[in-house]
Amino acid sequence: MSSFLNIIVSIVFHGLAYAMVLYVISVGLSLTMGMLNFVNLAHGVFAMAGGYAALWIMKTQGTPFVLALPVSALLVALASIVLERLLYRRLYGAGELDQTLMTIGLIFMATAAAHFAFGPLPQRVDLPPAITGHFLVAGRDFPTYRAFLIAAGCVMFLALWLGIERTLVGARIRAAVDNRSMAQCVGINTSRLFTTVFALGSGVAALGGGLGADIIAIAPGYAMEHLIYFLIVVSMGGLGSVTGAFVAALILGIGDTACKILMPEVGAFFVYVAVFVVLLIRPAGLFGRAT
Amino acid sequence: MTVQDNPVAAIETTNLRKKFGEIDVANDISFRLEQGGRHALIGPNGAGKTTFVNLLTGQVKPSSGTIHLNGRDVTSLSTDRRVRSGLARTFQINTLLRRLTVLENVQLAVLEQRRQGASIFAGKTAQIEAADAAYDLLERTNLAADARRVISDLSYGRQRLVEVAIGLALKPSVLLLDEPAAGVTPADSHHMFELIEALPKSIAVLIVEHDMKLVFRFAKIITVLVQGKVLMSGTPDQISNDAQVRDIYLGHRNHA
Amino acid sequence: MARGFRLLELLPWLALCALYVFLPELLPLGTQIIIMIIFALSLDLLLGYTGIVTLGHAAYFGVGAYTSGILAVAGWDGPFTGLAAGAMAAAVVGLVMGLVILRTKGLALLMLGMAVTLIFYELANHFQAWTGGADGLQGISVKPIFGLFEFDMYGKVGFAYAALVLLACLVFVRHLVLSPFGRSLVGIRENATRMTAIGVPVQQRKLIVFSVAAGIAGVAGALSAQTNQFVGLNVLSFELSGTVLIVLVVGGAGRLYGAFLGTPIYFAAQDILAKGDPVYWLFWLGLILIVVATFARGGVLGLYDSLVQRFSALYPAQLKRGNP
Numbered sequence: 001m002s003s004f005l006n007i008i009v010s011i012v013f014h015g016l017a018y019a020m021v022l023y024v025i026s027v028g029l030s031l032t033m034g035m036l037n038f039v040n041l042a043h044g045v046f047a048m049a050g051g052y053a054a055l056w057i058m059k060t061q062g063t064p065f066v067l068a069l070p071v072s073a074l075l076v077a078l079a080s081i082v083l084e085r086l087l088y089r090r091l092y093g094a095g096e097l098d099q100t101l102m103t104i105g106l107i108f109m110a111t112a113a114a115h116f117a118f119g120p121l122p123q124r125v126d127l128p129p130a131i132t133g134h135f136l137v138a139g140r141d142f143p144t145y146r147a148f149l150i151a152a153g154c155v156m157f158l159a160l161w162l163g164i165e166r167t168l169v170g171a172r173i174r175a176a177v178d179n180r181s182m183a184q185c186v187g188i189n190t191s192r193l194f195t196t197v198f199a200l201g202s203g204v205a206a207l208g209g210g211l212g213a214d215i216i217a218i219a220p221g222y223a224m225e226h227l228i229y230f231l232i233v234v235s236m237g238g239l240g241s242v243t244g245a246f247v248a249a250l251i252l253g254i255g256d257t258a259c260k261i262l263m264p265e266v267g268a269f270f271v272y273v274a275v276f277v278v279l280l281i282r283p284a285g286l287f288g289r290a291t
Numbered sequence: 292m293t294v295q296d297n298p299v300a301a302i303e304t305t306n307l308r309k310k311f312g313e314i315d316v317a318n319d320i321s322f323r324l325e326q327g328g329r330h331a332l333i334g335p336n337g338a339g340k341t342t343f344v345n346l347l348t349g350q351v352k353p354s355s356g357t358i359h360l361n362g363r364d365v366t367s368l369s370t371d372r373r374v375r376s377g378l379a380r381t382f383q384i385n386t387l388l389r390r391l392t393v394l395e396n397v398q399l400a401v402l403e404q405r406r407q408g409a410s411i412f413a414g415k416t417a418q419i420e421a422a423d424a425a426y427d428l429l430e431r432t433n434l435a436a437d438a439r440r441v442i443s444d445l446s447y448g449r450q451r452l453v454e455v456a457i458g459l460a461l462k463p464s465v466l467l468l469d470e471p472a473a474g475v476t477p478a479d480s481h482h483m484f485e486l487i488e489a490l491p492k493s494i495a496v497l498i499v500e501h502d503m504k505l506v507f508r509f510a511k512i513i514t515v516l517v518q519g520k521v522l523m524s525g526t527p528d529q530i531s532n533d534a535q536v537r538d539i540y541l542g543h544r545n546h547a
Numbered sequence: 548m549a550r551g552f553r554l555l556e557l558l559p560w561l562a563l564c565a566l567y568v569f570l571p572e573l574l575p576l577g578t579q580i581i582i583m584i585i586f587a588l589s590l591d592l593l594l595g596y597t598g599i600v601t602l603g604h605a606a607y608f609g610v611g612a613y614t615s616g617i618l619a620v621a622g623w624d625g626p627f628t629g630l631a632a633g634a635m636a637a638a639v640v641g642l643v644m645g646l647v648i649l650r651t652k653g654l655a656l657l658m659l660g661m662a663v664t665l666i667f668y669e670l671a672n673h674f675q676a677w678t679g680g681a682d683g684l685q686g687i688s689v690k691p692i693f694g695l696f697e698f699d700m701y702g703k704v705g706f707a708y709a710a711l712v713l714l715a716c717l718v719f720v721r722h723l724v725l726s727p728f729g730r731s732l733v734g735i736r737e738n739a740t741r742m743t744a745i746g747v748p749v750q751q752r753k754l755i756v757f758s759v760a761a762g763i764a765g766v767a768g769a770l771s772a773q774t775n776q777f778v779g780l781n782v783l784s785f786e787l788s789g790t791v792l793i794v795l796v797v798g799g800a801g802r803l804y805g806a807f808l809g810t811p812i813y814f815a816a817q818d819i820l821a822k823g824d825p826v827y828w829l830f831w832l833g834l835i836l837i838v839v840a841t842f843a844r845g846g847v848l849g850l851y852d853s854l855v856q857r858f859s860a861l862y863p864a865q866l867k868r869g870n871p
Contacts, residue, residue, distance in 0.1 A: 098841075105836030105840065109830055113830070115826045235651075235658050266673075268669050272666045275658070275659070275662060279659065280650075371743050374744065382744070403745045408731050408745075409731065412726070414728070
């Protein structure tokens with residue numbers, strides 16, 4: 001009995017940690033898609049870049065992990081602004097197909113570039129001693145790193161939620177998500193707003209990539225391999241919803257972990273079945289707005 | 292009054308209601324469009340005219356109430372099935388196949404009306420015949436000169452005319468015209484007036500409009516919609532002499 | 548779009564005959580190209596004509612491949628029945644999946660399409676006893692074509708067989724897109740609201756074309772199983788979904804012959820640019836995609852069109868009062 005409880009706790013804990021990483025990476029995509037309906041399949045590239053950048057800064061500059069993360073996130077955010085202005089902007093009015101092709105092209109180029117720069121193998125992560133190891137709660141061992149991820153994810157959710165729901169910028173973002181042309185009529189500079197949100201989303205994704213580097217390994221194929229998970233989180237949660245992405249990530253992270261451990265033969269199918277079921281009942285996602 | 296004295300209405304709505312959240316966008320609308328009627332629906336902006344049209348066509352599902360088309364209950368019927376039952380509409384904003392020609396746009400409608408739109412075999416003859424019929428229709432509506440031109444090459448006003456032509460191609464028993472004059476320059480609007488006046492007497496026409504010239508020229512009955520409710524229905528004389536209606540349009544209340 | 552048969556349409560067949568006669572050492576490659584053309588043709592129905600953007604078309608290729616492969620290994624090894632079985636299985640799967648997938652659009656549709664392919668990939672990986680798992684399904688062989696032509700080791704029979712199947716598929720698809728049904732698909736692509744307003748049951752038609760496209764993809768998959776005598780998990784890979792999309796777009800979607808142009812170009816480009824290093828190829832392919840998406844949306848056929856337009860603007864000819 002107690003060992004069954006142990007397994008459940010372990011599943012929930014690890015699942016939560018995985019969910020938080022998925023969330024932090026995917027929430028940016030949900031926001032940008034909600035605002036502009038741009039099919040950005042290359043979102044994972046920013047997460048990957050964040051991971052590579054953080055690890056590289058740590059290795060070459062000796063920067064501590066906790067500092068390398070925000071620095072790499074900032075770098076990626078800046079790079080994303082350049083990309084947005086030069087490339088993405090040209091395809092805002094274009095159809096889904098062209099956006100799909102362009103962003104797949106980006107994934108390919110990024111994958112090749114990562115391969116050239118860092119080689120084909122997954123990057124080794126040297127976590128700071130402070131967050132490795134275990135700590136005791138109620139007589140049970142919990143891995144510190146996972147707990148750190150859970151804490152970080154919750155903080156990120158809170159920060160984003162407050163930021164979107166409670167600030168002026170957030171109100172503008174919500175307006176633009178709701179009705180872009182009306183937002184423009186009201187005087188909101190949607191073009192600048194979008195670049196801001198894009199940079200924010202990419203930066204947060206980069207943070208997620210670096211944070212989760214030990215559970216989702218940083219390798220050249222990252223963006224393509226995990227694309228489906230980011231897309232599932234976003235569509236299940238509903239485009240443009242910070243809360244939706246959170247709930248979806250929880251369902252997926254915990255559900256996926258649980259099924260893979262409890263039913264290893266069929267565990268891999270859980271994520272797909274889950275998203276099918278959700279979209280059958282609510283085609284716009286759990287927290288999405290039906291158009 | 293026996294049932295025979297009361298002919299079946301082309302369109303009849305009974306207590307039609309639509310709520311968006313707490314707001315009654317359509318509030319208990321009971322409306323009748325007679326066979327072969329010429330009926331206009333007017334009202335200030337935000338009165339719910341477009342919602343009403345969308346309720347009739349099936350794009351919006353009512354919260355309660357019923358809609359009957361030629362005596363048949365169509366309340367739960369999908370839009371395309373209502374079209375196949377004889378209800379055609381034009382859109383307030385041109386909704387045409389912009390990269391195709393005028394002829395092709397009308398031809399597709401003819402094919403669907405003839406229930407040949409889904410045919411995979413014996414299609415060549417059907418398409419030629421449909422093209423001929425489409426061309427005839429374009430001649431009758433004075434659009435033949437533009438037949439082979441791509442829609443996006445036409446002026447917005449000419450495109451509005453194509454909208455109506457497509458509606459006619461469907462051989463409907465009821466035609467809903469949603470602000471046909473909207474976006475048409477004064478220079479072109481007489482084409483639209485002519486087209487509407489020449490509509491076959493067998494078709495019941497409901498026109499939603501802001502252009503009062505068009506309304507008074509064309510309508511035998513006018514219904515005024517305000518804030519989702521029917522204020523009154525009557526002949527053009529009755530409507531133009533009604534104090535409440537004058538208030539609304541001269542702006543003592545509901546200036547929307 | 549001209550309804551009548553144009554002489555230009557004979558060109559691909561002349562090219563195939565020329566290949567057979569003059570470059571017999573390239574026939575195995577030629578067969579692979581033909582299979583991809585059939586696959587891309589099926590995607591063109593969906594993407595080019597109806598406007599349904601999907602990244603999960605490999606699912607139906609794979610279903611067709613494994614169905615005919617498993618049947619052949621189990622003793623039902625007639626070549627044409629194998630094709631039919633592959634087509635049927637894929638069409639049924641397409642119908643069922645389409646019921647869910649087509650209720651969504653945009654990102655959700657893309658994602659669900661991918662998910663379907665991944666599900667089948669996992670299934671194929673899981674049921675190793677049937678599919679051979681990661682090792683693949685081996686030892687597929689089919690009876691001689693028409694009872695006369697056995698597959699030879701030079702690939703001549705395979706090539707001719709594939710060309711025959713391509714011809715049949717092309718005739719079918721061509722007929723379909725020129726029919727009223729096919730024209731209504733274009734209408735749906737251009738403005739679904741307008742089509743509903745003329746009484747078209749849009750969802751139903753999308754479902755039909757989805758199932759038909761899946762069926763033809765299944766034919767391509769079955770053909771692949773029969774001519775390669777092998778089915779690997781890659782028939783259900785995301786990579787294959789991506790490749791067929793790229794091939795079609797490069798050639799030009801919605802033009803029927805985009806598949807015929809794009810496939811050889813892709814294979815040739817891959818041969819040149821992937822020399823030695825597949826990573827190198829990935830980089831260039833990515834760049835080509837970005838360029839095509841930004842500047843050359845209609846693919847090669849689109850470029851040809853705009854060149855023709857510019858040419859006729861420079862040298863205006865008499866306006867022909869011809870076919871619509």
